[in-house]
């Protein structure tokens with residue numbers, strides 16, 4: 001399903017609020033048919049990026065193309081469904097009437113309401129007042145509203161926020177279904193574990209910048225190598241000299257090297273070449289949550305991206 005047909009293309013996209021670069025030179029491509037995870041901690045710039053995609057706010061600089069045209073293009077907007085700021089539903093109207101009202105405003109046929117309710121699993125409760133819905137049901141009605149236009153591209157900003165585990169699970173299944181239906185989905189979240197279960201590819205944004213992009217496997221590929229090597233001082237110096245080695249630590253007589261798996265052979269070769277005896281090599285897979293944490297945790301000694 002995933003092809004090279006780009007649905008979203010961002011080039012050096014930047015949004016400044018005064019001195020603060022909320023989004024800072026973001027380059028990103030989302031392909032047709034993918035369920036793409038946009039990950040980042042609170043305040044990282046996810047919502048600002050998504051709002052630019054929808055033409056709700058203007059970038060300070062850079063380019064964005066969505067469905068081949070500039071954000072906010074009315075023809076493209078007809079093919080995009082989004083849940084960004086929770087839609088304003090009327091508590092005293094039923095789920096179905098709320099959607100019918102929205103459909104009328106959006107110029108969408110009322111016949112789209114039934115399938116949207118079905119898609120989110122709310123058909124049975126569509127006759128109940130919105131005010132009586134659980135938070136999970138409210139969120140699902142929000143997604144149903146995003147589906148009213150039968151969109152090619154669905155943009156969901158933190159759709160599981162505030163949901164209990166069952167609600168989160170329902171939402172995850174719903175998003176996977178959207179992907180199966182051939183829609184392109186962009187899902188923003190600050191929960192790595194969640195995105196990892198749903199998305200093929202993810203980008204991690206932190207302080208306005210994309211700090212990592214790739215498949216879940218590629219991100220996981222940031223493993224640690226555990227080496228037993230002597231003399232260890234030569235080993236450490238050799239490893240530190242390698243451009244692709246980020247970090248070398250010593251723990252209980254072992255050297256721990258944070259590095260992409262593809263470099264394992266190169267590392268052992270360099271060590272042997274330096275006259276180091278390597279008597280043990282072990283790879284430790286890191287939890288994706290840890291990878292995310294490493295990428296987005298920083299001591300705030302350095303100046304932020306202002």
Ligand SMILES: Nc1ncnc2c1ncn2[C@@H]1O[C@H](COP(=O)(O)OP(=O)(O)OP(=O)(O)O)[C@@H](O)[C@H]1O
Pocket residue numbers: 017020021022040041042043044045046047048049190
């Ligand atoms: N209208 C605005 N005026 C000034 N600053 C803003 C505005 N909108 C966003 N920001 C700032 O830009 C930064 C990025 O915010 P944004 O809402 O895009 O982050 P986010 O990743 O969506 O975070 P969250 O998960 O908390 O929603 C934050 O520092 C925020 O305070």
